[in-house]
Amino acid sequence: MSLDKAKHIAYIKSLDEQKQFIEYWLSEHLRMNGVYWGACALFMMKAEDEFNKADLVKFILNCYDETNGGFGSYPRHDAHLLSTLSALQLLKMYDCLDVIDDKRPQILKFITNLQLPDGSFQGDRFGEVDTRFVYTAIQSLSILESLTPEIVDPAVDFIIQCQNFDGGFGLVPGSESHSAQIFTCLATLAIAGQLDKIKDRDLLEWWLSDRQLENGGLNGRPEKLEDVCYSWWVMSSLSILDRLDYIDGEKLRAFILECQDLEQGGISDRPGNQVDVYHTNFGMAGLSLLGYEDLVPIDPVYCMPYVILHGLEPHSISSTSLVKRLPKIFGIL
Amino acid sequence: MKIHKDAPKITRYRAFVDKVLRHKQAQLYTESAFAETAKLLDVNPELYTIWNYRRDILLDWFKPDTPEATHELIKQELVFTVGHLKRFPKCYWIWNHRKWCLEYDSLTNWDNEMVLIDKFLEADSRNYHVWQYRRYVIDRMKLAQSPKQQAQTDLQEFEYTTKQISKDISNYSALHNRSRLIKLLFERSPECATLFYTKNKHGFLVEEWKLAQNAFYTDPDDSSVWIYIKWLLGDYFLNDLTKDQAREVVENAIQDISKLNALEAEESSHDNQWCLKTLVFLEQQLSRVTGVRSEKKNQLLEKLVQQDTIRAKRYQDAKD
Amino acid sequence: MSATVESSRKLSTTERRPSMAERRPSMPAGRRPSVIPHLAGIEEPALPTTPDQCDVLICGTGLVESVLAAALSWQGSNVLHVDSNPYYGDTSSTLTIEQIKAWCHNVNINTAGFRGYSKALLYIPRPDQLNSRDYSIDLTPRVMFARSDLLSLLLKSRVYRYLEFQSLSSFHTFENDSFGKMSSSKEEIFTDQSLSLETKRHLMKFMKLVLESDSPKSVKELEAYKTTPFTEFIEAKYKLTPAQVNELCFTLGLSPIPNILTPEGLSRIRRYLTSFSVYGTFPVLYSKFGGPGEISQGFCRSAAVAGATYKLDSQLQSYDSKKKIATFTDGSTVKVTERLVCSPSQAPANAENVPDKQYEITRLITIVSKSCKEWFSEGESAAVVVFPPNSLPSANAFPVQVIIMGSGSGCCPNGQCIWYLSTVEKGDKARHDLETALLKLEESILRESEDGGFDVDLTDDDVVVRPDGNVSVINSVKLGKSFKEFVPKEKLTFLFKLMFTQFTSVEPFGVVNENIFKNALNQGSENSVDHEVLYSNMPSAEVSYDGIVTEAKLLYTSIVGSDDDFFDVDFEDDDEDPLAGTQNDSAIVDEDDEEFKDEMDFEL
Structure with a gap:
């Protein structure tokens, strides 16, 4: 079996044609992220032009929240770090960050104001703290080339506190290790150029490689079911640690491909389930990291095409050395 | 077919969302506007913008009020979120809203929160959000407690993890919390020391090993307990033991696990991979304690390379 | 019918447990109507007259027969469901002490309607200490496995709503x-x-x-x-x-x-x-409040909602298979266009084709x-x-x-x-x-x-x-x-x-075999009072409810031809739009759907 790109491209394109279905309208709160997932998948398939760039920019600008200074997930929705990062990633990928030049100061203020004294970030002004938000804030600032040690160092301190007895990271200090949170923490450390701060690296690497189950799929926590999205969360983490070969890539690939809907396109969480754009993107991103299916290589830290970030193909550069180079590229420190 | 059915729904839904967002924009903080947010969130609890609006209304209502009046408002809001959590127990926004409410309430009955948490964990003992919320509530409760009471609370929480693990030895969430609490309890000030195994790590380890042993005999394929064992026989404990104690503990563990592996191999004609993986780790710990390098570790790793092929590279790398 | 039977019958008519319909009315006070039509009641089951005609006549309101009645009614058949007793449940009934007394008497004198039992010995040392109606005694007590076909059916048919x-x-x-x-x-x-x-x-x-x-x-x-x-x-x-x-x-x-x-x-x-x-x-x-008796009543209510007609106190006397006319002991008759199903316990007095009761x-x-x-x-x-x-x-x-x-x-x-x-x-x-x-x-x-x-x-x-x-x-x-x-x-x-012996043709493994029905149909002389009557079975020895749905399905198949549309009703109304009433501010969420979960356990 192989990746049916034509079907997946058609599937992603069809997503915006679902307006006559109620489900489309019930997912406004995720629209910005959804567009980013779709775009990212298209980029990996070299089909990014299937999205109309002008419409895209118009949509993003319509989602700008004047009151708060960030982007919401849909026009008139409140700004949140999650949708702000997706908006910035989209602009970065489509090379049109300049359209927000006039808003940069407000956006920067929106993000930096959300940092709390302990280095963590809240997602918006209502106080929810999560390592996801540290990552979204730090990557957003990195895309805007506005990271400073005053912001990064406390954030790193906070991340380090989130490491657990098993080597993994959780949502806040004290919470259970979870593959997706591990990714946000490692990627934050990678952007900060401070991966050396990780303790018990061995433990972490083994914990991550134990996520692969007999059927090839990966789970997010011990004794949980496999899910295609962990093809990204676990594999990006292993990639950042330069340990992509600690699982069986071929088996994972077979599992992801089995989750394709070969009629309508798209990828689901598990074989036979309903597809969605989230799993389509992260399944594909997993395949890209592993170098399968002739996909455009994806960056394990930023989850955007490598070439967009670094202007060159990774060739023989291992992901660790790549990660070490990142801070310089983004001009921090 | 569905398109026909959906069309009127979409019109109604969009009109309603539009109305609520207009009210939000106009900073309309009335009872009826508030009721409309409830209606909308009943339909779609993921609309974080509407939760935000709800909070803005509440903040407006809190302003001139006494703590008692605020408490009453929040009590109603808590009832509202419970209804939603029952339907969507894994929705970030709802849990977050509940926390937000409690932060504004100086008269919270935290015991009620614990009852709620117990119910949710009964229903899904690994719900990440609920465990997270439990730790939050416990931390809030501890704020008002003396150091001794705090130690008591931690001890109760430790016992709660025992209960959860007894119910389901695969409950990794409980094992995770247990590891945290053990650390907290050992690191308590001396006045609270007697509460927890008289601060004797060796004594604790011997007891805890029995639990682990029962667990891996009950289900040797369950990864949770094996990961826990790596911590239990890791540096955190061994560093505080005498050299002889440490060696004895590790050697006994090696013996127990080898015995189980033999029993498994006898019936299924292959090793149990979790036994092997843990033995690798224990051989490593033994070498560290005794200073003597053993060939066993590499032999075990070679077996794993052969048997657990999907992780072969990892085992290769681990060889001395 | 002897005078004693007459009086004991009377006694059990006046003396009865509150029916499920009384205990759990179909429209509880203060509860707003659900979007999904509520299963109504069988509050008035005793018709003064017998209808002229029906598709299927079922004699006996035992559990299997009740499931069958509901399934046939929802499938669209016109069902007349009768019972020779003044109460529901037949062989699965839940009775008060007084009802048990009458039941024993009837068993021991071998009254029609109480076939299939023998040697009922009742011992009540201090009758004055028992308040008859405080008790609900099951003739066939059973427990239900949480994963079972009957429980799935209870959920699907929404009959669970009548039960606790x-x-x-x-x-x-x-x-x-x-x-x-x-x-x-x-x-x-x-x-x-x-x-x-x-x-x-x-x-x-x-x-x-x-x-x-x-x-x-x-x-x-x-x-x-x-x-x-x-x-x-x-x-x-x-x-x-x-x-x-x-x-x-x-x-x-x-x-x-x-x-x-x-x-x-x-x-x-x-x-x-x-x-x-x-x-x-x-x-x-x-x-709660009784096992198979309660569940039978639940299915009867469901059948009633789907249009089945109920009549108690009606004992089948004979069936003319040529004219397809069933006659009851009170002289009333009904034309049966499809099939007559009868519980062995309620077989006519001179029945010849009742299945062997070797167990x-x-x-x-x-x-x-x-x-x-x-x-x-x-x-x-x-x-x-x-x-x-x-x-x-x-x-x-x-x-x-x-x-x-x-x-x-x-x-x-x-x-x-x-x-x-x-x-x-x-x-x-x-x-x-x-x-x-x-x-x-x-x-x-x-x-x-x-x-x-x-x-x-x-x-x-x-x-x-x-x-x-x-x-x-x-x-x-x-x-x-x-x-x-x-x-x-x-x-x-x-x-x-109370000690008694019950007979059944179901071997003590709890699973009904379709041959039982094949044999039952082929037996009997054309002149017998029960020629072509399709007999169900006396309850099996199984102490769980397993086998009930299987038997009901087998009977259903022998009437309808296949069980493809057995309870093929979807009560989930997918047209239900929570915002449908927003303009006039009526309630928007039907919380009834959560009802079962809440009662069962705090399900997530």
């Missing part, structure tokens, strides 16, 4: 003159300190095999054991003790007969294990003046007790199965308890086995409820602390010894004792 379910998690086994409780869940095996580590491993392996027994790999492996006795299979392969094997077979598996084969044993234990933790940490449920079930029902809470798990009011073969001094060849219902089940007053004992042994031996088991139950409950009753030296090793913190004594050998020497300080007061 309670959990049952205590399964006791009598061995060595004492009661033991087996570690059957992963949790219990993990915490059971009486098991050696190796036994734990073997038990867990066996449990795993059971749970995976329908995987293609296991099916292939198990093929070799198709005809191997189950006990032989587990003793050899899993090194379990005979006592453990007994518990697996008879207590968890609830097998009513010894010497079952491996596939049957596995499927029975699998039923238990897969039911465990579906709604909480218990494997079975039972309906016997002997039942002993007692009410004791003791709460018996010692046998229940915390927060529960019922338990199952099993005496495996050869565990009684009477050398019982078959197990004796006991369902215990405490006052919390809504079936008896506080401080009392109903014990339902049954066995598939035949004749006097059956009665002797049941009496012997009763004696053991009595000794046990006196022993366990008496303070300071332990004269044995128990060490820490003999005692298990269960996960819920309760201490249970597990060294049954030591206890057994003390049991033999135990002299109770008090005696147990029996308030009620």
Whole structure:
């Protein structure tokens, strides 16, 4: 079996044609992220032009929240770090960050104001703290080339506190290790150029490689079911640690491909389930990291095409050395 | 077919969302506007913008009020979120809203929160959000407690993890919390020391090993307990033991696990991979304690390379 | 009809339990109507006249017949459902003490409508102490596995809304003159300190095999054991003790007969294990206020909503298969366009084609003046007790199965308890086995409820602390010894004792075989009063509800041709739009859908 790109491209394109279905309208709160997932998948398939760039920019600008200074997930929705990062990633990928030049100061203020004294970030002004938000804030600032040690160092301190007895990271200090949170923490450390701060690296690497189950799929926590999205969360983490070969890539690939809907396109969480754009993107991103299916290589830290970030193909550069180079590229420190 | 059915729904839904967002924009903080947010969130609890609006209304209502009046408002809001959590127990926004409410309430009955948490964990003992919320509530409760009471609370929480693990030895969430609490309890000030195994790590380890042993005999394929064992026989404990104690503990563990592996191999004609993986780790710990390098570790790793092929590279790398 | 019967009939008409429709009206006060039409009631079932015509006439409102009536009605058939009694339930009914008295009388004089039973012995030492209507006594008590076809059907048909379910998690086994409780869940095996580590491993392996027994790999492996006795299979392969094997077979598996084969044993234990933790940490449920009687009524109500007509107090007299006319004893007639289905118990007086009743079930029902809470798990009011073969001094060849219902089940007053004992042994031996088991139950409950009753030296090793913190004594050998020497300080007061024999054509394995119906249809002379009457079966010996839906489906198939559209009704209204009423501010969410979950458990 192989990746049916034509079907997946058609599937992603069809997503915006679902307006006559109620489900489309019930997912406004995720629209910005959804567009980013779709775009990212298209980029990996070299089909990014299937999205109309002008419409895209118009949509993003319509989602700008004047009151708060960030982007919401849909026009008139409140700004949140999650949708702000997706908006910035989209602009970065489509090379049109300049359209927000006039808003940069407000956006920067929106993000930096959300940092709390302990280095963590809240997602918006209502106080929810999560390592996801540290990552979204730090990557957003990195895309805007506005990271400073005053912001990064406390954030790193906070991340380090989130490491657990098993080597993994959780949502806040004290919470259970979870593959997706591990990714946000490692990627934050990678952007900060401070991966050396990780303790018990061995433990972490083994914990991550134990996520692969007999059927090839990966789970997010011990004794949980496999899910295609962990093809990204676990594999990006292993990639950042330069340990992509600690699982069986071929088996994972077979599992992801089995989750394709070969009629309508798209990828689901598990074989036979309903597809969605989230799993389509992260399944594909997993395949890209592993170098399968002739996909455009994806960056394990930023989850955007490598070439967009670094202007060159990774060739023989291992992901660790790549990660070490990142801070310089983004001009921090 | 569905398109026909959906069309009127979409019109109604969009009109309603539009109305609520207009009210939000106009900073309309009335009872009826508030009721409309409830209606909308009943339909779609993921609309974080509407939760935000709800909070803005509440903040407006809190302003001139006494703590008692605020408490009453929040009590109603808590009832509202419970209804939603029952339907969507894994929705970030709802849990977050509940926390937000409690932060504004100086008269919270935290015991009620614990009852709620117990119910949710009964229903899904690994719900990440609920465990997270439990730790939050416990931390809030501890704020008002003396150091001794705090130690008591931690001890109760430790016992709660025992209960959860007894119910389901695969409950990794409980094992995770247990590891945290053990650390907290050992690191308590001396006045609270007697509460927890008289601060004797060796004594604790011997007891805890029995639990682990029962667990891996009950289900040797369950990864949770094996990961826990790596911590239990890791540096955190061994560093505080005498050299002889440490060696004895590790050697006994090696013996127990080898015995189980033999029993498994006898019936299924292959090793149990979790036994092997843990033995690798224990051989490593033994070498560290005794200073003597053993060939066993590499032999075990070679077996794993052969048997657990999907992780072969990892085992290769681990060889001395 | 003799005068005595007449009077006892009368008595049971005036004296009855509140019907389910009265207890749970279809439209509770203050509750707004749901988007989904509520299942209405059968509040007025007794029609003054019989309709002229129907598609299907069903005689007897037992559980199988009621499920069938509902299924046919929802499929669109015009159903007339009658019962010769003035109450619902027929062979599955739930009765008051007075109703039981009348029932016994009718059984013993072999009244039409009470066929299929014999030798009902009733003993009520202090009649003045029993307030008849405080009791709900099941003629055929059953428990429901959490994962079962009937429970799925109850949910799908929404009949569950009329009922209230309670959990049952205590399964006791009598061995060595004492009661033991087996570690059957992963949790219990993990915490059971009486098991050696190796036994734990073997038990867990066996449990795993059971749970995976329908995987293609296991099916292939198990093929070799198709005809191997189950006990032989587990003793050899899993090194379990005979006592453990007994518990697996008879207590968890609830097998009513010894010497079952491996596939049957596995499927029975699998039923238990897969039911465990579906709604909480218990494997079975039972309906409050009475078992099959309540559930039958529920399906009758559902049938009524779908258009079935109900008539009680109607005994079939004959059926003219040529003219397709059924005549009742009151002289009324009805034309049956499709089929007449009849419960064997309600067969016409001169029936010739009633299925053979070669199997016997002997039942002993007692009410004791003791709460018996010692046998229940915390927060529960019922338990199952099993005496495996050869565990009684009477050398019982078959197990004796006991369902215990405490006052919390809504079936008896506080401080009392109903014990339902049954066995598939035949004749006097059956009665002797049941009496012997009763004696053991009595000794046990006196022993366990008496303070300071332990004269044995128990060490820490003999005692298990269960996960819920309760201490249970597990060294049954030591206890057994003390049991033999135990002299109770008090005696147990029996308030009620009823023994009777029930016949059935269903072999004691609980699964109805379609041949039964084929044979039934082909039998009988054309001139008989019941030619071409399709007989259902008397209840099986199975103490769970398994087999009920299967039988109803088989009957359904023989009427409709296939069971493809058996309860093919979708009450989920997908047109339901929560915002449909927003303009006029009516309620927008139908919380009824959550109702079952909330009642069952805090389900997420």
